[in-house]
Amino acid sequence: MKFDLHCHTRNGSLDGKVSIEHYIQLLQKHGFDGMLITDHNSYNGYRAYKKLHESTHKYDDFIVLKGVEYDTLDAGHFLVIMPEKVKLPILEIRGMPLSILMKVVHGFGGILGPAHPYGAKFLSAMHSKKLKRHPELIYDFDFIETDNTCNPHQANIMARDMAKRYHKPAVAGSDAHKVKYIGTAYTNIDYCIRGNNDFINAVRLKKIADCSCRDEVYTEPKVVTKILPVSLAWKVYNYGLGFLKAYSRKVNLNNLKELWEKFKPDALFDRNAELYRKSRPHHLIK
Structure with missing residues (x-):
């Protein structure tokens, strides 16, 4: 099955330019079987899809998975996918340190991996002080996004090498915020995917057949963007919002x-699933 595993919608990301319905239509034209919605710290894109689907029952033959691109406090962006019956409001509140995010996600039976790990320095895990000081955390990643259309070619090469070195499943996503990037990255999965639980099982069973992206589509930032202190501005924005949401978090x-x-462990996965992992409360934050 052919999926785009990194998608931003106008419904859930401030910088998204494409509605969920238009996104689905474009991916179908490119021969995709499904997509993973990964809006920034928000499930609003997926909520818009559910509302559309429940009211019209359109796109029954297209699989839409629920995910989020989470902004950690200390290690950039991570793609997070949780089991279907698990709803954690904390995943819509940016600013958890990576170590806590991993405990929460894994404690409730989910999976996660770094988005564009060698991408923009202020957004990407492998440029963070956290991963430089604690590279052993990589062993707890469930997958690595190795192919991202919005990354320079060299950044994708480094991510592919990383996945091989740590024996992690490699996935690809367009990271599309605009129409021109939609359909430019794919992940082929040798597994029948009908929802999040199937996808989680596929990753754990290493059923990712292959993945790739058209990274020649990537364009270098404009001169003005290079001159402006974008990194500093982003850090102020990210840390500022994280601070404001500290109490809620x-x-x-x-x-x-x-x-x-x-959500007892028995509710996380169907007992008949190929891979059934019993998580325990001591994995959670005390």
Whole structure:
């Protein structure tokens, strides 16, 4: 099955320019079977899809997976996919450190991996002080995005080498915010995908057949963009929003134990699934 595993919509990302319906239509024209919505710290794009699907039942033959591109405090952006019955509001509140994000995601049966790990320095895991000081954290990544259309070719080569070195499944995504990038990256999955649980199983079973992107589509930033202190501006923006959401983030972290009681391990996956992992409460944040 052919998927784009990094998609931004106008419905869920401030910098997204394409509605979820138009996005689906374009991917179908390119022969895709599905997509993973990964809006920035938001599931609003997926909510828009659910509303569209429930009211019209259109696109029944196209699989839309629910994900998020999470802004960590100390290690750039991470793609996160949770089981279908798990809803964690904390994943829509930016600013968790990577170590806590991984405990939360894995504790509730989800998977995660770095988006564009060698991309823009202020957005990418492998340029962060956290990963330079603690490269052992890479072993806990479930996959690595090796092919990203919006990355320079060399950055993608480095990500591919990283996936091989750590024996991690490699995935590709267009990271499209605009029409011209849609359909420029694909991941072929040798597994029947009907929802998030299937996709999580496929990654854990290493059923990713191959992936690639047209990274020649990438264009260098304009001169003005290079001159302006974009990195500093982004850090101020990211840390500022993270600070403003600190209380809300703390409350949601404290609610995780209560959520755990609602989502017992037996609810995370169907017992008949090929891969069934029993997570335990001690994996969660105390």
